Amino acid sequence: MAQPRTPRTGSVFLDPRGEDRSLRVTWHHESQLVVLSLWRDNVCAGTFRLAADEVPDLIALLRQGLDQAYDTARERVARVERPPQAG
Template structure:
């Protein structure tokens, strides 16, 4: 399943394991919640309701993890590209 473009209210993320698994994230403005739901093919198997005022904390966590992953990748590349100091 290919990643879908975000809409105004939600987005679907395919699971790396395949087998019809996906995560759907949808905004529900009227209730001020984000619903994260786990799907297997076209069947919802679980949901989680996150209050809108907690979304910034989730975003901060995801951003921190992504920043750390980029920093680690950058350090690996620099070690590979750095000329040897032997001599």
């Protein structure tokens, strides 16, 4: 029986809560899929297969959220740095 091929492209993102939680993202070009898998203590707890043609929608959503987070942070900084108005 053939061994499954290990994907050559991907990344691991560590969860700030610790306890060996991570998200692994792997490309499977031969299947036109991106697999998102949740890991804890080196055990895969679940996977999600995203079709490669859906990746741009996911990226757009993540970008939109990041833009909103930056806008919110800029507004907070502007409020803190604004000198008090004389009244």
